[in-house]
Amino acid sequence: MTGRISIVGRMNSSAIAVSGLRKAFGNKIVLNGIDLDVPTGTIFSLLGPNGAGKTTTVNVLTTLMKADGGTVRVAGHDVVTEAKAVRAAIGVTGQFAAVDELLTGQENLQLMVDLSPVPAKEGKRTITELLERFDLVESAQKLVSTYSGGMRRKLDLAMTLVGNPRIIFLDEPTTGLDPRSRRTMWSIIRELVADGVTIFLTTQQLDEADQLADRIAVLDQGRLVAQGTPDELKRQIPGTHVRLRFTTAAELDAAAQILTGGTRDNEALTLQVPSDGGTKSLRAVLDRLDEYSLRADELTVHTPDLDDVFLALTGHDTEVAAK
Amino acid sequence: MKSHSTVMLRRNFKHIARNPTTVLNAVLLPVLLLWMFVYVLGDAFNVGVDYVDYATPGLILLAVCYGLSATAVSVNSDMTKGIINRFKVMDVPRSAMLTGHVIASVLTNLLAIGAIIGVAFALGFSPSASFLDWLGVIGIVVLLGFAAGWLTVALGLAAKSPETAGLAAVPLVLLPFFSSAIVPADKMGSGVRQFAEYQPFTPIIETLRGLLTGAPAGHNALAAIAWCVGIALVGYLWARSTFNKRA
Numbered sequence: 001m002t003g004r005i006s007i008v009g010r011m012n013s014s015a016i017a018v019s020g021l022r023k024a025f026g027n028k029i030v031l032n033g034i035d036l037d038v039p040t041g042t043i044f045s046l047l048g049p050n051g052a053g054k055t056t057t058v059n060v061l062t063t064l065m066k067a068d069g070g071t072v073r074v075a076g077h078d079v080v081t082e083a084k085a086v087r088a089a090i091g092v093t094g095q096f097a098a099v100d101e102l103l104t105g106q107e108n109l110q111l112m113v114d115l116s117p118v119p120a121k122e123g124k125r126t127i128t129e130l131l132e133r134f135d136l137v138e139s140a141q142k143l144v145s146t147y148s149g150g151m152r153r154k155l156d157l158a159m160t161l162v163g164n165p166r167i168i169f170l171d172e173p174t175t176g177l178d179p180r181s182r183r184t185m186w187s188i189i190r191e192l193v194a195d196g197v198t199i200f201l202t203t204q205q206l207d208e209a210d211q212l213a214d215r216i217a218v219l220d221q222g223r224l225v226a227q228g229t230p231d232e233l234k235r236q237i238p239g240t241h242v243r244l245r246f247t248t249a250a251e252l253d254a255a256a257q258i259l260t261g262g263t264r265d266n267e268a269l270t271l272q273v274p275s276d277g278g279t280k281s282l283r284a285v286l287d288r289l290d291e292y293s294l295r296a297d298e299l300t301v302h303t304p305d306l307d308d309v310f311l312a313l314t315g316h317d318t319e320v321a322a323k
Numbered sequence: 324m325k326s327h328s329t330v331m332l333r334r335n336f337k338h339i340a341r342n343p344t345t346v347l348n349a350v351l352l353p354v355l356l357l358w359m360f361v362y363v364l365g366d367a368f369n370v371g372v373d374y375v376d377y378a379t380p381g382l383i384l385l386a387v388c389y390g391l392s393a394t395a396v397s398v399n400s401d402m403t404k405g406i407i408n409r410f411k412v413m414d415v416p417r418s419a420m421l422t423g424h425v426i427a428s429v430l431t432n433l434l435a436i437g438a439i440i441g442v443a444f445a446l447g448f449s450p451s452a453s454f455l456d457w458l459g460v461i462g463i464v465v466l467l468g469f470a471a472g473w474l475t476v477a478l479g480l481a482a483k484s485p486e487t488a489g490l491a492a493v494p495l496v497l498l499p500f501f502s503s504a505i506v507p508a509d510k511m512g513s514g515v516r517q518f519a520e521y522q523p524f525t526p527i528i529e530t531l532r533g534l535l536t537g538a539p540a541g542h543n544a545l546a547a548i549a550w551c552v553g554i555a556l557v558g559y560l561w562a563r564s565t566f567n568k569r570a
Contacts, residue, residue: 064408084414092412098405102341114330115413143341159409277458 003070015040015167015198016061020070023056032222035072039217042165043189043199045213047206049306050218054202055095058171061200062092075167091165095153095172098159101145105136105155107146112162123162130158134188150181157188167198174208186211206306210234225313237247237312240303242275242285244296251294258292275321277301333469338397339427345397349390350435354442359380360505361442361446368506372536376450379443381504384524385461386435387467388449388499391475392492394428394495398479399488402569417566424476429468436464450535458535463547467527470551473558480565503528523550 016038023031030053048054059065063083069277072079074146102109109130113123131137134154138246139147144155153173160168170189174182182237190214193282203209209216210230217227244259246252246269255271256264263274275281282301289296310316339346359377365374401420403409410420440448452460475492482488501519502508508519519525526546532538 062412064411087414089410090412094405094408095402096405098409100406103334103337107337111330111334112413114412115327115415162492163413 006037007217013039014073015042015075016044016200017073018070021057021067021072022069023053023060023065023067030222031060031067031246034219034222034224036217036224037226038200039199040198041193041196042214043193043201043212045216045308046200046219047204047207047209047216047306048219049201049204053222054219055171057219058092058200058202059093062090064092064171067113077257085217088163089165090167091163092158092169093153093156093160093171093173095175097149097156099144099147099152099155104141104143105147105151106140106177108155109157109162112159113171114161118163126162126164130161134158135184139263148181150177150184153177153181153185154188157185161192163196167200168192170201171201172202172204175204182208183256204306206304206309216252219311220310220314223238233309234304237304237308239274240249242277242282243270243272243298243300243302244285244289245270245298246294247297251296254292255289255294258288258294272302275301277303328421328422331415331419332426335397335423335427339431340427345393346390346431349386349393349431350438351385353382353389353435353472354438356385357439357442358446361443370507372448372538373449375443375446375448376536377532378505379439379450380535381396381499381502381528382439382443383436383464383531384467384495384502384504384528385499386431386439387471388496390431390435391429391471391495393431394424394472394475395479395482395488395492396485399475399482400485402480402482407566417563418510421476421562421566424479425469425472428472428475428565429465432464432468432472451537452535456534460531463527463530463534463551466548466551466555470553470555470558473555473562475558477558477565478517480562480569499524499528523552523554526550 012038018036019035021031021034022029024149034057036044046054046057056065057241059077060067061074063079063086066080074086077085077089079086100111103111107210109127110123113127115121116123118126131140134157136151136155136158139151139291147155157170159172173189174185177185180225186208187201189201199212201209201212213230214229216230216233217224218233219225226236244255247254249266252264252266252269252271256311259271259273262271273285275285282299360368360378360382361375365378366373368377370377398421401424407420448509450456475495478491479488482491499505502522502524503519504524508516508525511519526543527550528537529541529543530547533543
């Protein structure tokens, strides 16, 4: 557990400062005292399974929902008493692509320009730039109902960028995307931060948080159970390893002696050996087995995921957390 | 920056133009019903006057109701797809977002009613209405459109998914059948009759009937206006509170 104390007197460096945030729906406590601080120009990732309270947090931070307790300041403004000022500074891309399917890509962006204080002439230029940047020029005149999931997400984010917001909230921006679209989304997010934008991102995927975030907070049943840099967090969970399954206890014994640092499971007849999962380290393990004429029935490479994080940090898996 | 209301209304119009099947449904179904009741079944009904003259005011009301489920679905999909949240974060006023839907709904109603009246004339409808009476008809219809529109927007906002939103509007579509729209209430079975006599649509239909064909309308006009204002108020307040609560 790391409780972070926001630094008083340096509010300008915090894009988002949250303390003691609480929210309940009826009897169900969704957020139970959240404290976090996001420095300007960084990516902050809120990691947690379905039902952990990620979307509720985003809704409160973006003025869409009122909290029951605690204070939230975004861009230096209170989300309750200065909601208008907060809204002027932020952009939000929700969990589902909030695009208008009966409009074309270009019309969707035009709609955002018309609704924002951007002057018409500048708006036209912004639309052209965004279409180019998100590789949507060719489909700009097509109805969004014909777009693929990846294109919708890109358009969604492009729409969010119309007012040039300095703080952007992304609620599970890559859920449901194929690996290629996911990578495209990641590189767009990195570009935004390079321009000095602050990003608050929620995700269910450890690798996404690891790839993008400067800081990660793990949300479990409405509480932050850990907070830190990706490296700090990864030190607390088991790393990548290979899992070898043998036919007999004798073979397992022999293997455990020659592959040091492994964890054995006598019931499942398996041995877990730390490894980075690369071909070189795999070959080393295989060579070592060959040397002693041992053979494993099965070999699997396991990279840590959200379940491992939860098991390590909370002692229960994500299923429990979702309840 | 253009007025938010204008932008929103233009968006709603584009939706109608791009998705003509919903409007076609809202226009064609009532027309089909009018044709069925008057041309196919009409001779079997004995209502004391030419049946087309009796049924047309009722079908005008039915035409309003048929347009509603499309409105509920489109409001709900804005809500569930996060489009309303997007607009909220952009500080688009609530009135602009919801009024756009209501106005689009009323205009769809007027289109359907225009079609109904046109077909009714083709089937021999001979109203005795004066110019002022026609103005009264338009007034009642627009008032009803706004009232039903606000109620439907509220239903759409409150529903969990577009499918349930569409279903939520079904009672509004069925309600006219349990009124004096198709046959006079006093010809119905006990229980249904009392319901038909006191439900809001009956005084509205009787008012339209009075204006169009000179049938005795009694106090119906006042009751009709009171019902419309009441429904509009309930719909508006419900829509407002659901809109503020849901994120």
